[in-house]
Amino acid sequence: MAELVNGGPLAGARMYGTGENPVRQVRIVDDLAVFGSVVPHTAVVLIGAAAGGGWAVEMAMRRAWEQAAACVIASSAGGGAGSGEVLAERLGVTLIVVDEDPLVTAVRVASAAARPEAARTQLVARCATRLAEAGPSARRVLGVLNAELSGTAVAFLDPYGSRLAGRRGQGHSLAEVEVPDAEGRPLGVLVAYGSFRSPGWPSVVSAVLALAVAPLAAWAATGRLAAERDTALQSALAARLLAQAARPRAFTEPVDPQEAAPAGAGAEEG
Structure with missing residues (x-):
């Protein structure tokens, strides 16, 4: 059952218990009195009076344990998840709560059980x-x-x-x-x-x-290419900076402003 809930046709359903028991067949139960004919490894789908409230779901969980059923499937509209969760842990019987029509769920489970x-x-x-x-x-x-x-x-x-x-x-x-x-x-x-x-x-x-x-x-590979590209860019930049630092600068002697001025530029007009 765990496979059906975790990524299977019942994905999104809430499961209480381990879900480890295999499912061999599906049985729709509308009356708790028919539990005596439920065989082991059966997924029991509750409808009608059998799903009518927390008390009914709790009794179904106990009967499922007695019959070694694989799990009990109940609708969230029944409101029995609260007590059923406790019993699932105590008795070791998996309870699956679904939001869709339980009859639709029964078809899904039966199909998956027939073709796991x-x-x-x-x-x-x-x-x-x-x-x-x-x-x-x-x-x-x-x-x-x-x-x-x-x-x-x-x-x-x-x-x-x-x-x-x-x-x-x-x-x-x-x-x-x-x-x-x-x-x-x-x-x-x-x-x-x-x-x-x-x-x-x-x-x-x-x-x-x-x-x-x-x-x-x-x-x-993408990360490695990006790292190699960054390394290459950094190496190229470092090489350029080193080359500029090693290049000799042109040496120029200071020039006297008076000598550089044109003849007569500094003479006063008479």
């Missing part, structure tokens, strides 16, 4: 487009990565571990991708910090990070 690779491919394709638009800018590239891989912190580190751009996360790295310069030497490394939400999530993150290698290498 489709949602991942969609994320990678969207990142490729946005990274191309970002251009050779480390700040913009890392901004795209951290926005699209929400819930995952991405940083660009130099070979010594200092942060060049992005933001570090807590814990172990989820994926790492090296970034070489134009000569193939190590320029730095992209590091993504996050949790292993599903077996396929690290490979998706690695694929997205790999898309950022080219624009970051271009950014480094």
Whole structure:
């Protein structure tokens, strides 16, 4: 479920809990009495009386825990997010609150559950487009990565571990991708910090990070050319100043103003 919320078809929904449980099927529930037939790894979408207020959502969360459901999806209009958030942490059952029609959400989740690779491919394709638009800018590239891989912190580190751009996360790295310069030497490394939400999530993150290698290498090359140009200009200016300082000055003897004046210029008229 975390993949669906973080960059997937449920991007923008509010998720409480880890979202680590895989979704095998979707079940629309309008009555809490039918929870007894819910099988494990089911995404339960609440509608009608089952979504009517905080008490109903709270009971649904408890029943979902008993049935080992993957998650509970409820509408924000039901107003049950407050107590559901607490239960999500206590019971370990993921609660997803959506603003759209829960029935539309049920279709989205069912489609993604049937074709999990489709949602991942969609994320990678969207990142490729946005990274191309970002251009050779480390700040913009890392901004795209951290926005699209929400819930995952991405940083660009130099070979010594200092942060060049992005933001570090807590814990172990989820994926790492090296970034070489134009000569193939190590320029730095992209590091993504996050949790292993599903077996396929690290490979998706690695694929997205790999898309950022080219624009970051271009950014480094642009910066190097600018630095070399500035160095060349400064060297040329220094050489010119040194040449002017070393050039001999013309020596001129002082001239007596009286001698330089025309004959009779200083005589008084009689």
